[in-house]
Amino acid sequence: MTDDAYLFLLDDASARLGVAPAxxxxxxxxxxxxxxxxxxxxxxxxxxxxxxxxxxxxxxxIPEGAERLPVPLSDEELSRVRHRMAPEPLARVEEELLAYRDCADGWDGLIGRALAAGVAPHRIVELTGVDPATVNAAANR
Incomplete structure (x- = not known):
């Protein structure tokens, strides 16, 4: 694994790999x-x-032989890339997790739904700012 995101070019524009930077x-x-x-x-x-x-x-x-370029992204930019790549059900839950930053009411249920939907615990921590121990405790219930 690298610390950089990568821009790359696909031969087939219809392939569903990565996200268009735009x-x-x-x-x-x-x-x-x-x-x-x-x-x-x-x-x-x-x-x-x-x-x-x-x-x-x-x-x-990234397909072997594809033209590629490593690019640094800020934490916020990286979060947007990951969010755009998430399948629709996960993307909706991630939106709720991002909104969670503004309110703490009902966090237990929201974190439980996110875990049940398949959002990784580290991603929940990244999106909400909740202490990792809290998320791990919810995952172990």
Whole structure:
């Protein structure tokens, strides 16, 4: 596993791998000279349907031989990438977890639903800011 996310180009734009950077919103790395030069060298643009982005824990899925570039993402940018990649049921629960930051009422049920839906405990901690021990206790109930 690497600490960097990766931009990469897919031959088949219809493949469901990674997320289009444009779908994530503004990313600081997209404005860097390194990314702009890489895109120019590939004959691509930030809006290309072939351009995709994967978080560090998913980069092993990049097809062998695909053009790729490691890019640093802020914690907030990385959270948005992960959220866009989540399947719809998980994405809805993740939205609730993000909203949880603003209220503490009913956290027990929400964390239980998130765990039951398959959201990883470390992701719940990342989204809510809840103490990892609290999430682990809920997971062990």
């Amino acid at each position: 779908a994530v919103g503004e990313l600081a790395c997209m404005e860097t000279p390194a990314v702009r030069a890489w895109l120019d060298a590939q004959g691509s643009t930030p809006a290309s349907p072939h351009l995709r982005l994967l978080p560090p824990e998913e980069t092993a899925a």
